Amino acid sequence: MLSKLGLVARLAVLRPRFAIGYLIVMVITLVAIFAPVIAPYSPTEADSLSFLQPPSAAHLFGTDNVGMDIFSRSIYAPRIDLTIALLGTLLSALIGGSLGAVVGFYSTGRGVRVWLSFAVMRADDVLKAFPVFVFAIALVASLGQSIQTVVLAIAFVNAPIYLRLMRSQVLSIRSMRYVEASQVNGLSDMQTIVRHIIPNAMAPVLAQLSVNIGWGILLTAALSFVGAGVRAPTPEWGSMIAMGFQNVVTGQWWPSMFPGTMLAITVFGFSLVGASIEELVDPAKRRHLLSELRQRRGSTAGAPVELT
Amino acid sequence: MADRFSRIQLAPTRRQFLKTTTAVGATAVLALAGRKSGALAQDADSTLVIAAPATPQGLDIEFDVSLGSIDSLGALYEYMLGYEKIADPDAPGVLREDTGVHTDKPNNLALRGRLAEKWEMTPDGRKATFKLREGVVSNWGNKFSAKDVKWTWDRKFNLKGQGLFQTAVLGLKSPDQVKIEGDHVISFNLDQPNPLLLKQQCNLANPIYDGTKCAEVGGSDDPWAVNFLKNDSAGFGPYRIAQLVRGQQAVFEARDDYWDEKPHMKRVIMREVPQSASRFSLLQGGAVDIAQFLQPRELEALKKQPNAAVDAVNSSYMIWLELNAKIAPFDNVDVRRAVNLAIPRDEIIRTIYYGYADEQKAPMPYIYPMADQSFFNYAYDIAKAKELLAKAGASNLSTSLSYNAGDPTQEPIALLIQTSLKQIGIELTLEKLPAGVFYENVTKRAKPMIFYLDSPWTPDPGYSTYLYFNSESYVNYSNYDNKNVDQMIKDGLATLDDAVRKQKYTEVQKILMDEAPWGFIAYPQYTLARKANLKGYTYYTSNNLRFQDFSRG
Numbered sequence: 001m002l003s004k005l006g007l008v009a010r011l012a013v014l015r016p017r018f019a020i021g022y023l024i025v026m027v028i029t030l031v032a033i034f035a036p037v038i039a040p041y042s043p044t045e046a047d048s049l050s051f052l053q054p055p056s057a058a059h060l061f062g063t064d065n066v067g068m069d070i071f072s073r074s075i076y077a078p079r080i081d082l083t084i085a086l087l088g089t090l091l092s093a094l095i096g097g098s099l100g101a102v103v104g105f106y107s108t109g110r111g112v113r114v115w116l117s118f119a120v121m122r123a124d125d126v127l128k129a130f131p132v133f134v135f136a137i138a139l140v141a142s143l144g145q146s147i148q149t150v151v152l153a154i155a156f157v158n159a160p161i162y163l164r165l166m167r168s169q170v171l172s173i174r175s176m177r178y179v180e181a182s183q184v185n186g187l188s189d190m191q192t193i194v195r196h197i198i199p200n201a202m203a204p205v206l207a208q209l210s211v212n213i214g215w216g217i218l219l220t221a222a223l224s225f226v227g228a229g230v231r232a233p234t235p236e237w238g239s240m241i242a243m244g245f246q247n248v249v250t251g252q253w254w255p256s257m258f259p260g261t262m263l264a265i266t267v268f269g270f271s272l273v274g275a276s277i278e279e280l281v282d283p284a285k286r287r288h289l290l291s292e293l294r295q296r297r298g299s300t301a302g303a304p305v306e307l308t
Numbered sequence: 309m310a311d312r313f314s315r316i317q318l319a320p321t322r323r324q325f326l327k328t329t330t331a332v333g334a335t336a337v338l339a340l341a342g343r344k345s346g347a348l349a350q351d352a353d354s355t356l357v358i359a360a361p362a363t364p365q366g367l368d369i370e371f372d373v374s375l376g377s378i379d380s381l382g383a384l385y386e387y388m389l390g391y392e393k394i395a396d397p398d399a400p401g402v403l404r405e406d407t408g409v410h411t412d413k414p415n416n417l418a419l420r421g422r423l424a425e426k427w428e429m430t431p432d433g434r435k436a437t438f439k440l441r442e443g444v445v446s447n448w449g450n451k452f453s454a455k456d457v458k459w460t461w462d463r464k465f466n467l468k469g470q471g472l473f474q475t476a477v478l479g480l481k482s483p484d485q486v487k488i489e490g491d492h493v494i495s496f497n498l499d500q501p502n503p504l505l506l507k508q509q510c511n512l513a514n515p516i517y518d519g520t521k522c523a524e525v526g527g528s529d530d531p532w533a534v535n536f537l538k539n540d541s542a543g544f545g546p547y548r549i550a551q552l553v554r555g556q557q558a559v560f561e562a563r564d565d566y567w568d569e570k571p572h573m574k575r576v577i578m579r580e581v582p583q584s585a586s587r588f589s590l591l592q593g594g595a596v597d598i599a600q601f602l603q604p605r606e607l608e609a610l611k612k613q614p615n616a617a618v619d620a621v622n623s624s625y626m627i628w629l630e631l632n633a634k635i636a637p638f639d640n641v642d643v644r645r646a647v648n649l650a651i652p653r654d655e656i657i658r659t660i661y662y663g664y665a666d667e668q669k670a671p672m673p674y675i676y677p678m679a680d681q682s683f684f685n686y687a688y689d690i691a692k693a694k695e696l697l698a699k700a701g702a703s704n705l706s707t708s709l710s711y712n713a714g715d716p717t718q719e720p721i722a723l724l725i726q727t728s729l730k731q732i733g734i735e736l737t738l739e740k741l742p743a744g745v746f747y748e749n750v751t752k753r754a755k756p757m758i759f760y761l762d763s764p765w766t767p768d769p770g771y772s773t774y775l776y777f778n779s780e781s782y783v784n785y786s787n788y789d790n791k792n793v794d795q796m797i798k799d800g801l802a803t804l805d806d807a808v809r810k811q812k813y814t815e816v817q818k819i820l821m822d823e824a825p826w827g828f829i830a831y832p833q834y835t836l837a838r839k840a841n842l843k844g845y846t847y848y849t850s851n852n853l854r855f856q857d858f859s860r861g
Contacts, residue, residue: 052605066660141742231740232722233738248585249609250585
C-alpha cells in the first residue's frame, strides 16, 4: 500500500499537471457530494430583497437577477453537470462500444451480417456529418426539455466516437490466436466478443471516457446556455451563465463569471485526467514514463518500478 | 511692380511655379474638404441610425406584425386619420396621442385629418363619409383617390389575414359596404352603429395602399400584390424603403414629394442587433441614435451617461399569465383567484422592471378611456390565497408555467412567481420555450399557464375586451367563456353613447377581475433609449416608432 502511495507521489512529481487534474476532479466531486452541507442558501429560491448583490461576506459570489445566491448555485451545479455528463458518456460508451465490437467482429467475410456492419458504419457516417451541437439541440427540441433528454443527447453525439474506437481495436484483435482458440473451443460469436474481445479492447475506450466527460459537461452547459438544457431554476453552470451574461455590460460581472470559471476549471481538470490515462494505457508512452521514473529514482532504489 | 509682374508672367522660375500651383491646389483641396465635411456633418445630422432587435421580416401588415415591421409601417404608409398630439404629462419632451373622450369635440374624439381632409358620421352612427385629400402622390408617383381606399379594404376581405379582424370588429360583412362616392369621397356603411369606425382609421394595421401600383405589379397572378408588398411598399407615407436585407439592415429614404411636412431625418438605417447588451454598448459608444428594447438595468445605466437619454412613458403594453380555463387546475375560479393573490407584483416591478412598469389592475391598458382599476382585489396576500385554495379543495397542486426564451424578463418573473406559489402549495415546473414554439403554444391554448405580452392597438375598451375575452375571439388564449360578458362587449360595440358604453364596460371589467381569467402582472412602460440630442419622440398606442417624428436639438 505504502509503495503504491509512493508511486503515486512520484508520478505526481514527475507529471504535476496530472496531479492537478486529479485534484480538481476530486475537489469538484466532493463539493458536489457535500453541497447541501456547504451551501449557505437554497439554490432554487428567489429572494427579491437581495437581487444583484455584489460578492460580500453574506453572499460570497454575490446574487443573481432574482436574488438567488450564486455561491450556493455554483456548488450545487456540478451535481447536475457531472451526473449528466457521466451518465451520457457511459451510455455512449456502452452503446457505441458494444455496437463497435459487433461491427468490428463482422466487418470481413460474407453474408448478411457483413452488410449489416456496413450499414451501421454508413449510418455512423451520416450521424457524424451533423454538427454535434445542432444535432444535440434537435434531439432536445424533439424529445422535450429535461435532464434525461440531455443525457440522451450526449450519449447520441458521443456514441460514434466509441463505435469507431472499438471497431478499430476489434479489427486487430479478432485475428489473434486466443480468439481463434475460443471459437475452436465452441464459444459462440457473442460469447467470444463478450469474454475475450471487449476486455482486451477497452483500454483506449477508458482513456476516451475522461475526455468525453469534460466535453459532456461543456455540451450540457452549452445546451442550457441556449435554453435547451435543464429547466430553470435547476442550478447548472450553463444556464447560470446565460442568465447573467447580459449583466456584464452594466457592471454586474459576478452572475456569469463565477459559474463560468468553475465550468472552465472542471473541464480543464477532466481533460488533464484524460491525458494522464492516455499516457498510462499507451504502451510506448508508459515505457517512456517508466524509464523517466527509474531515472528519477536513480540506482539507489533497488526495487523495479511497475505500473499495473 | 510692373516689371516683377511681367517677369513672373513671362518667365516663371521652377520654384515660383511650384509655389503657385501648390497654393492653388491647397486652396482647392481645402475648399473641397470643407464642403465635404460640411456635407458629411449634414448627412450625419439627417441620418437616423437605430439598433433594433430584428429587421422587418415582412412589410405587409396583413401577415406580419413583428417588431421591425411595425416600426416600418408608420414611415412607409399614411392613414386616413390620426389622433391629435399632446405633451406627455409624465415624460418631459415626449408627445403622445390624445386618445381620451372629448365631449366638446365631434364624435367625442380628438382626431386630425391625414389622407381624409374632412369626415362626418350620420346621427344613427351607421355611415361615415370621408372627403379625401387631393394632390397626394404615392412613393411610385400615383395620385391618391378613393379607389386606393376601396382597394385597401377589398384586400382585407380577400386575403383573410389580420385584416379580417379589422373588418369583423367594425361589423363589415361585405366589401360593398365600403363605397366610392366620388373621386375623392368614400363612405363606410354599417348595419349597426359602431364606435370604432373612426378610431380604426388611425389604427396602425389599416394603412392605405397605392392600389394602382399594387394592381400593376401583381397582375392576375397576384391580384393583391402579396409578393410585392412583402419586400417593398406602395403607400403615401413620408419614406420609401431603399434596402431590406433581413437579419442585417433596412434603409429608408425620405420622400421629397411627401404631401405633409418633410421629415428631418432624410435617411433611416435600422440595423439588426439581437442582443440588448450589444445595442446598449452601441448607444453608449455613440454609434447609433436609438437602441430599442433595452433591459431595465441597462436603461438605468444609460441614465448616468451624459450623451444618452431615456424616455419612459405609460403604454398600452400588458404582461399577464394566461390561466387556461379549460385545463385543471385553472378551470377552478378560486385557484385562479389564489394565483392572483400570490403574484408578487411589487417584487416583479422593483426587481425585474426597475420601476419601469406599474401593477396591472384592470383587464385592459390603464391608459385607455373607461379603464377601471377599482375592481382589483388581488393585493399580495399569501394567507388569503391559501384560504381560497382550501375552499376550492385544492391542495398540493402542481402545474407548469411556460415562458418565452426570447423575452429576457419572463424567466426571472417566472422564478419569482414559482417561489411565491410554492408558499401556497402550488409546485410550478418552469418550461422555457423558444420564441417560435412559444407563440405556437399560446395560440394552441394547450398550456395550463403561459405568459403573454401584448397590447390592443386601438384605445378603446370595446376593442380591447372583444380581442381578449370574447369567447369567439381568436386571441382569447385563456379560453375564457362567459356569455353574459360576450353580450355586454357586443352591446358596447353597438352604441355610440359613451355613457352607456362606460356602464357596460365597467360591468365587464368588474366580472373579469372577479373571475380572473388572467394572472394580472404588470403594465410595462414603453422605453426609448436615445442620444441626448435626438428629440421629437411621440408615443403611439401601437407601441411603434415613426421616424418622421425625430429631429436633432
